[in-house]
Amino acid sequence: MxxxxxxxxxxxxxxxxxxxxxxxxxxxxxxxxxxxxxxxxxxxxxxxxxxxxxxxxxxxxxxxxxxxxxxxxxxxxxxxxxxxxxxIERDPDPVWMHADAVPETVIRQSSLSGVSAPSLDRWGKLDRFQRYALAKLSRNTDKVNHDFLPAMKEFGLAE
Structure with a gap:
């Protein structure tokens, strides 16, 4: 490609x-x-x-x-x-590579954003770049990331 x-x-x-x-x-x-x-x-x-x-x-x-x-x-x-x-040191096992576990940071950012965290089934159906995006946008668990909720909506995980 x-x-x-x-x-x-x-x-x-x-x-x-x-x-x-x-x-x-x-x-x-x-x-x-x-x-x-x-x-x-x-x-x-x-x-x-x-x-x-x-x-x-x-x-x-x-x-x-x-x-x-x-x-x-x-x-x-x-x-x-x-x-x-x-x-910088590369993460040898980033959380977004795992379709079998929703990262804790994504769960926390979902809560801060007022939406339900993705179910394991729906998380697993995201492509790796979508999982990367949500993991990256949820790194800071102290405040809402302004792009997190729009990303969740775009990926069909929130209304």
Whole structure:
């Protein structure tokens, strides 16, 4: 699989990403997958075209262009932000990879958002990128994430 035709955004991200001003989940997914970190400021230093290109990289495991994401990001960062992506430790067993257990953070964020947590059956039917999105959006269990409820609605888990 090659690059997507357009930036890979969930419906709820279109408004909240503010024309790619914020880092979309597809880019966050690839950053996590490659064990890289960039700041929001660094992201915003990249030209819009570069941000859109990074959001077009595939999220599938078998993608032939996978390795090019980190190389493209590194070159863009060097050129436009005079920096390099920070290497971080990759999670060898992220919670979103497990279709057989709803993460505690997702349960907590559901409660904070005033909706029922996904049932195990419905959680298991989500694709791994949807599970990643909900897990990522529920990391902070102290306050409501403004994108969590719209994501739950988009994925058919809340009304």
């Amino acid at each position: 090659g690059l997507y035709d357009a930036a890979r955004l969930f419906g709820f991200e279109v408004e909240s990403s503010d024309n790619l001003r914020f880092i979309p989940l597809a880019v966050r997914f690839n950053l996590d997958r490659f064990g890289l970190r960039i700041t929001l400021d660094q992201w915003q230093q990249l030209p819009y075209e570069d941000r859109a290109l990074l959001a077009r990289f595939p999220i599938e495991e078998e993608a032939g262009l996978e390795k090019n994401f980190d190389l493209a990001l590194e070159e863009m960062m060097k050129t436009h932000a005079n920096a390099a992506p920070e290497p």
